[in-house]
Amino acid sequence: MSQIENSMIETLRTDFGDVSKEFIEMGIDSILEDGIFKDIPIIGTLSSVFKVGISIRDIYFIKKILSFLSSLEDTSIDDRNEFLSKHSNNSQLGEKLIFILDRIDDLEKPKLIANLFKRYMDNEIDYLTFQRFSLIIEKCFIEDLKFLKNNINEDIITGFEALGLANSGLVSLASFDGGTFNEVDYNPETEYRINDLGKAIRQYAF
Template sequence: MKTPIIEVIKTQNFTDLISDVNEVILDSFLEDGLVKDIPIFGLFFKGKNFVSTIQDKLFYKKMFTFLKELENTSSEDRKKETEKIDKNPNYRTKVGEKLLFIINENNDCEKSKYIGILFKKFINQNLNYDDFIRLSNCINKTNIIDLNNFINDISIETSLQKNSEAYLNTGLITQTYYDSLETTYKTGLRSTQKTGIYYKPSNIGTKIRSFLRTK
C-alpha cells in the first residue's frame, strides 16, 4: 500500500517544498484549518481538508517536525533507501506505513524531531533500518523529560543508579549484578564497590546518545 508520506519523501523537489515552510507558518495554517494549502501537505489531502480536530493538527505538526529533519538529504538517497526496504520480502510493512505508525504513536514534537534525525541517518546509510525501528520504538516509550536527560547527561551511569525506574521498560538501559564477595574471592583483593544491581545504557541506548546528543 502506497502512503502519502513516502510519496512526499521521495518527491524530487522535497527540499524546496519543506524549506518554504517554518513552524510559524504551519501553526497559522493549522489554526485556520488550511494546511492543505501548504504545497508539501497538499500531497496528503488530494484536494480535501481533513484537519478538523486538535488531534489532526497535532499529528501534522509532528509530521512536519519529522520531515523538516530530512531537508538536506538528496532525492536519490531518499528514493534508493526507502525502495530498498519496500522491495525486501523480509519486511511486511512498507516504510511509509511504518513511519505513520511511529509518528502517530509518539506524544511530543521533540520526539518527532529525534525520529527525523534518525531517519536521516538511515537515508545517509549511517544507521540500518532495523536499528532505526528499534531506536524509534525506545524513544516513543520514554517520557520526553527523561529522554532528554538520558541523551545529554554526561554522567549517565551515575544518574541511572538514582533514577533507573524511569527507564526500566524503555529498552534504553541494561542491568548487571555485582557481587563484591565473589570479586574479592577471585582476585584476593577487597572490593570497594558495593554488592548490588548496576545500570548502564544498553546498545540501543548508547546509539541514541551517540546520534542525538547535542553537547
Template sequence: MKFGDFKDIIVNNSEVVLDSILDDGLLKDIPIINNLVDLYNVKTTISDKIFYKKVVSFYESFSDVNRDSFAQWNTWVNENLDSAEKIASTLVLHIDSQSDLVKCKIAGHLFKKLVEEKISLRDFEAYLYVTSTCSVRDIRKHCVDGGDQSSSTEASLSQRLQFVGFYSFTPESLSQSEKLEYEITDRGCDFINMMEDFHW
C-alpha cells in the same frame, strides 16, 4: 519559502495543500505520507490541523536528509515495495499516535538516519519503540547528559530506561546483595551518538 512561514501556514490555514508548498517535493516522495498529503487536500478539521503539526515536526528534522542518500533510498523503495510500505505504515502510525510534537521530530530524525544508512532497519524500529514508550524528558536527559548516573535522580532514570535496553545492572552489583547499581549499555551509547546532531 522559509520553514517558519511554512509552519505558520500549516497551523493556520484550513485549506492548505502540503505538496504545493514544498518546493523540493521531498515530503510527497515518501511512500504512504504522500497519500496522506493527498488525502488531507480538503478543508481540515481540528484533528487534521493537529496531524499537520505532527507532519511538520517530522519534516523539520528530516528535511536536511542527504539528497543522494534519499535518491538511493527511493531506488530501493521501487525495488522493495512491500518492505517500504511496511516501514512507511509503521512511521505514519507512529506519527499519528504521538501526543508530543517532539516525538514526531525524533521520528523524522530516526527516519533520516535510516535513509542515510546510519542505522539499520532493526535499530530504526527499536528506536521508534523507545520514542513511543519513554517520556521526552527521559530521552532528552539520557542524550543530553550522556547517561551520567551521578545522582539519585539519574539512578531513577536508569531504572526507567532499563526496560528499553539503555541501562543494565553492573556485574559487581549483581554479585553483591547490598545495592544494585546501573551502567549504560552499548545500545544506550549508540542512541546517544545517533541523537548527537538532533536539535532539541
C-alpha cells in the same frame, strides 16, 4: 499502497525545503490553507481527508509530520530518491512512517525519528533497527530521553529519569537502594549505568 502512505513516499521524493521551523506556533487553519504547506503531498492529502471535521488528534498528527519533514531538510532530493529506489518495499516504509508518527506523544519526538531515518538512509542502521529504535522513542518519556542525552558520559545515574530509562531498557542496574519516602518527597536512589542500547539511542537519535 494507500493514498496517505503513497503521499508520504511522494513527499520524500519532492522538495519540501520551505517547511518552516516556526510552523508549530501556527494555527491549524494557517497550516491547512497556506499554499506552501498544501503543496507538500502528504499535507495536501491529509487536508483533503480531514476537511470535514478536524479533531485535536488530526491537528497534532499534521504537526508531527511537519516536524519530521523539517528535520529532514538537510537531506537532498537526490539522496532521498536514491534511497527509495533501493528500498525493497516503499509501501511498507510509508505505512511504517505514518504509523510511528501517529503514535508518538510529543512534538519533539518526530525530530528524533527523523534522525533515526537519516541514519537508516545512510546505512548506519538497518530497517529492523530503525523500527526497534523508533518504538523505544515512542515508549519513552521525552524528558527521560533528554536526560539520557545530557548524561551520556556519567558513570552512574539516579532519580526518576533513570528509573524511566530502566523501564525502557536503556540503562542497567548498578546497585539498589529503596530511597526515602514521605508524603511530599520521593527520591529513588537506585543506581543505574547507561547500557549499549542507551548509548546507541543517544548516538543515532540525537
